[in-house]
Amino acid sequence: MHSILILEDDITFSLMLATWLGKKGFQVDTIASVKEAKQRMEANTYDLLLSDLRLPDGDGIELLKWMNEKELSTPLIMMTSYAEIQTAVLAIKLGAFDYIAKPLHPEDLLEKMQEALKAPNTSTQPKEPDSPDKQTASLDGTYVLGKSPAAIQLYEHARLVAPTDISVLITGSSGTGKEHIARYIHENSNRRNAPFIAVDCGAIPKDLAASEFFGHIKGSFTGAIENKTGAFVAAQGGTIFLDEIGNLTYEIQIQLLRALQERKIKPIGTNQEITIDVRLLSATNENLRSAIDRGEFREDLYHRLNEFTIRIPDLKERKEDFMLFAALFLKQSNKELHKNILGFDPEASRLLESFSWPGNIRQLKNVIRYATLLATSPYITTKELPVEITESVSSPPISSSATLLRNEEHEREQILKALKEAGNNKSKAAQLLGIDRKTLYNKLKLYQLD
Known part of the structure; x- marks a missing residue:
């Protein structure tokens, strides 16, 4: 399978092109700046580069010159809306394999790509997976790191704390991805090869919380029909993630604090103590300080959990990342629902970007899955969006000249x-x-x- 790198700052067009090439059997990565292109090409080998000419931090000519300096022989096809013959000649003189003007004719592009891929490529750089810190604005199968200032700071803090054994309290609104950040910290820690055990504290019945955390032996209470390994033992050597920690009862908070202080737990129904070696990550969408003031959360436990705090920004604080998330969730929805939706039409994009997203990333993912399921044309339109999106904008959009009514x-x-x-x-x-x-x-x- 040939690997293609697309350098294009128009996210919608980039997604459409990546989806189309994926259907043609190519492995495609997308990026949006010259800086990212240089990082990717230093870390990986690609069979072909499709590059826009005009980019936010430079242009394709600059990239070609850099590739020549680095002696990178990856064939490059230049794409541009500015089809000047002088630029085309300069690009080819600098080593571009070919040049194609927008709007692209897919079959013409495919023909040029096939010709370029037949050309000899002498690059000897090893091909390795992208490291997470080089995926700041790209897609992979599971998440988007993002390129917004808020996202950059978020992952910088996560990377700094990951190699330590410091307990981290992850705060943020519902749906912002707190468990994802917890997994990111674990996967970048020294415990990455040991278990990651996530416990939703809000979903545990009060009378079963101790068993969930510490385990029990058969017959220790009504309903204990077999031995149970608690989360702390299951996470031995690794990381335990306690989501919605503010939902724990006061009694369980006391037991949890004791386990953390003594580094030992005792399964229900036995006097046998088990020494535990786990890294603790916890999360909440509540203000635990207010809960402490109300007497609902122990301050000593709070300090034990909160050796370092990471706050996850709301989706509305990450405007630069919005279309990256939208593109990722469309890609996932296409795969899940066996669809081939290429993107969003301009009005649907406008509505999506102007919505406040109180449910954050989780809500966006659900909306795009919903719209993908309903879509019958290559692009998601306003007809497929849920009513809460379409009714959220008080004033109708201003029409373009192409759609102004004759009235x-x-x-x-x-x-x-x-x-x-x-x-x-x-x-x-x-x-x-x-x-x-x-x-x-x-x-x-x-x-x-x-």
Whole structure:
């Protein structure tokens, strides 16, 4: 299977292209900046690079020059909306295999790719999986690290604390991915080869909590029909993750504190003590300080749990990561539901990005699975989005010039609305309407809006 690296800052187009190439049998990675491209190509060998010309932190010509300096022989096909012959000639002189203008004709691109893949490639760099810190804005099968400032800080803190045995309290709203961060810490720790045991403290019946944590022997209480290994013993040598720690009863908090202090537990029904060696991670979406003030949570246990705090930001604080998450969940939903949806149409994208997402990443994942199931065209539209998304935006979008209704009164209202939203800035209003400034001035004159 040939490996392809796509360098494209248009996330929607990148996802569409990656999905199409995946169906053609290619292994595809996507990135969005020249900096990321250099990191990836230093760490991995790719059979082919598809690169946009214009990028947020440079251009494809700069990347070609860098590849020449590094003596990287990966064939590169340049993609661009700026189809200038001078740029094409320069790219090919610098070593680009070929050049293709947007909008791409898929079969033309595939033909050029097949030609490039037949060309000899003398690169001798070893191919290794990406390390997590080099996936800041890319997709893999399970998660997105992200490229927003909030995400960068989050994973920097996680990487710093991972190699230690410090107890970590992970805070954040429901649905932000607290268990994922706990697993990330475990997988980057010295205990990575030992078990990771997650316990949902909010789902344990009060009378069974001690058994869940410490285990029991057969016959120790009604319903104990066989021996049970508790979570602390199951996690021996590894990590135990206690989710929604604030739901524990006061009595269980006392038992948990004793186990952590003494590093020993005693299964129910026996006097035999078992020495435990576990790293403790816990999570909550509550304010434990307030619970302490109310007398509902022990302060000494809080300090035992909270040797280091990591706060996970809400999805609305990670705007730069939104389409990365959306693309990942669409990819997962396609696989799960045996669909081949390529992306989101402009209006669906606008609604998704403007929604507040009180349920955070979990809610986004559920919405995209729902929309993917309903979608019948290559792109998810507003018709497939749940009602809470479509009804959340109070004002209708401003239409583009291609979709402005012919009804003159409606068009006049659209122009007035654009002027109001733009603070009467005519250039900005023209951009909102998707027309040029000259056209807007003609419309203003036509409708006597000067």
